[in-house]
Amino acid sequence: MSIRHGLLALLERGPRYGSQLRTEFESRTGSTWPLNVGQVYTTLNRLERDGMVAQGGEDTAGHTLYTITDSGRAELRTWFEKPVDRTSPARDELAIKLAMAVGAPGVDIRNVIQSQRRHTVKAMQDYTRLKAQALLAVEGGGARERDDVAWLLVLEQLIFQTEAEARWLDHCESRLIRLSATAATAGTEASSGPSSSSAPTVSAAPNVPTAPRTSAS
Amino acid sequence: MSTQQPVLQLQNLTRVHGAGATEVHALRGIDLAVYPGELVAVMGPSGSGKSTLLTIAGGLDTPSSGRVIVEDTDITAASVKELAALRRRSVGYVFQDYNLIPALTAAENVALPRELDGTSARKARVEATAALEEMGLGHLADRFPDEMSGGQQQRVAIARALVGDRRLVLADEPTGALDSETGESVLALLRSRCDAGAAGVLVTHEPRFAAWADRVVFLRDGAIVDQTVRSDADSLLSGQVAEA
Numbered sequence: 001m002s003i004r005h006g007l008l009a010l011l012e013r014g015p016r017y018g019s020q021l022r023t024e025f026e027s028r029t030g031s032t033w034p035l036n037v038g039q040v041y042t043t044l045n046r047l048e049r050d051g052m053v054a055q056g057g058e059d060t061a062g063h064t065l066y067t068i069t070d071s072g073r074a075e076l077r078t079w080f081e082k083p084v085d086r087t088s089p090a091r092d093e094l095a096i097k098l099a100m101a102v103g104a105p106g107v108d109i110r111n112v113i114q115s116q117r118r119h120t121v122k123a124m125q126d127y128t129r130l131k132a133q134a135l136l137a138v139e140g141g142g143a144r145e146r147d148d149v150a151w152l153l154v155l156e157q158l159i160f161q162t163e164a165e166a167r168w169l170d171h172c173e174s175r176l177i178r179l180s181a182t183a184a185t186a187g188t189e190a191s192s193g194p195s196s197s198s199a200p201t202v203s204a205a206p207n208v209p210t211a212p213r214t215s216a217s
Numbered sequence: 218m219s220t221q222q223p224v225l226q227l228q229n230l231t232r233v234h235g236a237g238a239t240e241v242h243a244l245r246g247i248d249l250a251v252y253p254g255e256l257v258a259v260m261g262p263s264g265s266g267k268s269t270l271l272t273i274a275g276g277l278d279t280p281s282s283g284r285v286i287v288e289d290t291d292i293t294a295a296s297v298k299e300l301a302a303l304r305r306r307s308v309g310y311v312f313q314d315y316n317l318i319p320a321l322t323a324a325e326n327v328a329l330p331r332e333l334d335g336t337s338a339r340k341a342r343v344e345a346t347a348a349l350e351e352m353g354l355g356h357l358a359d360r361f362p363d364e365m366s367g368g369q370q371q372r373v374a375i376a377r378a379l380v381g382d383r384r385l386v387l388a389d390e391p392t393g394a395l396d397s398e399t400g401e402s403v404l405a406l407l408r409s410r411c412d413a414g415a416a417g418v419l420v421t422h423e424p425r426f427a428a429w430a431d432r433v434v435f436l437r438d439g440a441i442v443d444q445t446v447r448s449d450a451d452s453l454l455s456g457q458v459a460e461a
Contacts, residue, residue, distance in 0.1 A: 117443075121427060124424055125427075125428045125431075125433065127428070128428040128429055132405070135405075163424050166424035170262070
């Protein structure tokens with residue numbers, strides 16, 4: 001998450017002080033990624049060091065105001081123009097967990113998948129409930145409309161992401177079932193392999209690529 | 218919610234197709250209660266028994282054992298006549314392919330179950346128009362099915378399912394033939410009817426649509442293996458979402 005660019009985007013709309021930036025960042029993103037004031041000031045200090053923001057006096061209450069500089073505007077434009085990098089994916093704990101669960105002794109990968117599925121679908125239910133509220137707020141219009149729309153977009157991103165995860169889990173499960181069924185068939189054909197005792201054993205899966213492709217129903 | 222009487226109760230429901238060597242256990246001991254105001258989604262891979270569960274819940278198929286109680290009536294013990302009356306009065310269906318009658322307008326389609334149940338045509342028509350208006354579909358009242366989009370037809374089908382005193386709607390992949398945006402609008406309507414006091418059971422394989430439910434039940438090989446309950450929306454607004 002780029003706090004740095006988020007703050008620049010808010011400052012482009014006019015001078016702001018630290019805790020104001022925090023409030024605006026959170027109302028745009030529905031507090032999905034809470035910021036603390038310390039993070040805001042650390043980031044502002046770095047931006048100031050890099051010449052992208054400058055301190056520009058105080059408001060009537062004595063808050064130090066920050067303004068965006070020309071080089072900050074240029075940085076912001078570049079940020080909007082450049083795609084977010086997806087070629088070096090962030091470490092994904094779930095993908096690592098499932099990768100490790102394949103063939104792991106004493107682990108029923110279907111249980112791993114199901115407990116994740118329950119959690120993921122529940123998260124989707126929660127996001128969907130929030131989305132229904134956000135939709136009502138957007139339809140209602142009003143002064144906060146821009147923030148409501150921004151929040152709606154963030155919520156929908158979370159829904160799409162959890163949906164992708166739920167579908168991927170379904171896919172993993174059906175793939176593993178298919179593979180273990182094929183492996184079991186191949187095992188009985190060769191001789192009674194270790195997998196013959198329990199059909200849905202995933203540890204048999206690595207043998208599959210060499211197995212003849214039997215007619216799948 | 219739990220102090221109320223469930224609208225639908227499935228008790229130790231089993232369904233076996235065939236016999237002997239070709240015996241298939243489509244449902245194995247399903248227990249489920251659905252309360253007024255509740256939308257329950259049933260998810261599971263194909264062949265897990267989702268549709269069988271729904272057809273038995275609506276009295277379109279009979280279980281091998283167990284009981285189905287709709288409102289106060291045990292439909293597994295009901296006569297054919299009682300069952301037909303119950304289906305007209307208490308249960309509404311929504312199918313993937315809408316199933317509106319092409320020769321009737323939206324309002325006439327919605328009025329039909331009431332007329333079949335003995336309500337006068339005029340009264341049924343008034344009720345139908347009111348139901349459509351309440352669901353924001355008043356402008357569709359005089360349109361024929363082929364003059365409506367799929368999403369509009371499906372919303373009319375929901376109105377038909379819940380016209381009169383009916384409080385139970387059973388929806389089998391209602392969004393299956395719709396694009397995802399239109400599917401959302403159908404789910405939003407179903408959700409709002411449940412918020413208004415109806416009970417709904419939704420069979421779907423799409424997690425995005427299941428997510429509109431209060432409860433998601435996971436079915437596998439004819440048995441409920443897991444379920445989930447949504448959080449209270451207000452608690453989500455206090456920053457809990459970030460931890461998910």
